[in-house]
Amino acid sequence: MHEYSLISALLDRVAAEAKAHDGAVVHHLKVQIGELSGVEVDLFESAYEMLRESTICAGADLEVIPVKARWVCPRCERAITSGEILRCPDCNLPARLAGGDEIVLERIEMEVP
């Protein structure tokens, strides 16, 4: 259940940003979670519900943007479909993950005095 430690890290980060910007109340958080990030979105959201109480995010909703895994050839940039062999059939090079491992805090919306 590493989702709980991720939410703790998220709440700490938001608190630090809010402090740095004199933000009193946080309204909205937007995060990206990749398909291959190892984060279960349902668990991530329930961990947020549980841990946000009595933090600066108590009244903030959490928006999760799921990101699909995207494998490409590092040379010809041909897309390699998930579930296929992770090697470019043309260039014979191992595929590179071009997206889908994000655990990213994209945006905080907060109220500033």
Place this chain on the structure above:
Amino acid sequence: MCETCGCGDPQKVPLEVQESILSGNDERARHNREHFAAAGVLAVNLMGSPGAGKTALLEATARKIRSQRIGALSGDLATERDADRLKAAGIPSLAITTGSACHLDAQLVHRALHDFSWRDLDLLFIENVGNLVCPAVYDLGQAFNVVTLAVTEGEDKPLKYPVMFRKVDLVVLTKIDLLPHLPQVKMEVIEAGLARTMPEPAMIPVSAVTGEGIEEWLSWLDQRRVSGQGERVAADA
């Protein structure tokens, strides 16, 4: 908005962050990596399910390794049993008891490095908590990620746990002495799963009981030492 009407209400502002939630851990992992590189220690993050044979692999490694000095940090939820087993096998070890945490993180490893004499080692194994999910998410500062997969776990594991298999440099397939009792387990099915989850699939089948494959595992470690600290080795190099 409110700055124009003069009502004095606070205003909502968006703040673009665009940073990994794990950036704190990543920073500490970088710090560990610098320590390992400066001391010339090859750190290997050894992951795998509970009972996949991580500790047994290290015991077998200790029996066959020649001149290299090895040590281990051993992550466990509640006990120091693994570290005790490793010490009994002649591997200087320190237990990292994580309590309820299902994985090691860079901070836990960093703290352990202060309590353990590791700078004179050639190889430091960081035996992660038995778990095929969470440990894959946390960088510890290792040079290489290795996962043990026991033949008894089922041949579909690479496809079921793509996050783990994507992250690893090597799969050590353990308990192959049991293969004669497992007619349903097909090596080619495991390999096909790895080709779909690892961009550069690499697997060494071993038995800690018979010692089969352990020499190949030691050669793999040797090559990583020769090729330099913290540098990933290209498969076609």
